[in-house]
Amino acid sequence: MNSLKVEIRPVTPPDVPAISALAREIWQASYPGIITQEQIDFMLEQRYGHERLYDDLEDLHKWLDQAFLGDRRVGFAFSEIYKGEFKLDKLYIHPDVQRQGVGGQLITHVAARAKKEGYPCVVLAVNKRNEKAINSYKKYGFVVREAIVDDIGHGYVMDDFVMEKKL
Numbered sequence: 001m002n003s004l005k006v007e008i009r010p011v012t013p014p015d016v017p018a019i020s021a022l023a024r025e026i027w028q029a030s031y032p033g034i035i036t037q038e039q040i041d042f043m044l045e046q047r048y049g050h051e052r053l054y055d056d057l058e059d060l061h062k063w064l065d066q067a068f069l070g071d072r073r074v075g076f077a078f079s080e081i082y083k084g085e086f087k088l089d090k091l092y093i094h095p096d097v098q099r100q101g102v103g104g105q106l107i108t109h110v111a112a113r114a115k116k117e118g119y120p121c122v123v124l125a126v127n128k129r130n131e132k133a134i135n136s137y138k139k140y141g142f143v144v145r146e147a148i149v150d151d152i153g154h155g156y157v158m159d160d161f162v163m164e165k166k167l
């Protein structure tokens with residue numbers, strides 16, 4: 001694998017519009033065929049609306065990291081304390097630079113934080129049909145813990161595997 005070395009920086013309020021736009025770009029490239037366009041639009045608004053991101057930035061139990069290649073923002077990872085566990089909540093890499101080690105560097109960064117915070121593992125939820133992501137999580141040491149179906153409102157569900165990586 002050709003590895004691209006990225007610089008990882010915290011997201012700050014002025015970054016919010018760019019993160020929201022990057023999320024839309026990556027979601028549109030990734031999720032058609034896995035979930036409907038209506039669900040993509042609903043989830044983007046619910047999770048990446050500007051006000052939601054500003055709120056996330058103020059939450060002391062959430063960390064928002066972004067990855068840069070030079071001046072170019074190429075991905076992001078959000079992590080949080082969720083139900084008493086350390087969760088990798090979002091991991092998105094621009095399609096142009098996928099499969100070049102950027103996701104792996106963000107996972108390493110988040111796992112180091114979880115360990116420093118004293119947690120025994122990192123957990124995440126991934127759509128059961130998102131094979132690319134499941135493979136990449138396996139590559140970085142995650143294993144499937146359980147299958148869940150989570151009601152996210154408006155008639156939509158998340159049909160996910162919960163995966164965990166021991167630290």
Ligand SMILES: CC(C)(COP(=O)(O)OP(=O)(O)OC[C@H]1O[C@@H](n2cnc3c(N)ncnc32)[C@H](O)[C@@H]1OP(=O)(O)O)[C@@H](O)C(=O)NCCC(=O)NCCS
Pocket residue numbers: 001026030091092093094097098099100101102103104105125126127130131132133134135136137139
């Ligand atoms: C899943 C994702 C975060 C992985 O990040 P990445 O930077 O591409 O991953 P890395 O380069 O660090 O790891 C590569 C591994 O991921 C998997 N992978 C990534 N892209 C893949 C592809 N197009 N086809 C098959 N496997 C792929 C493989 O296991 C690969 O290892 P290999 O190259 O040795 O076979 C990234 O591909 C992505 O953003 N995908 C779209 C959004 C998404 O699904 N996010 C996860 C939501 S839970």
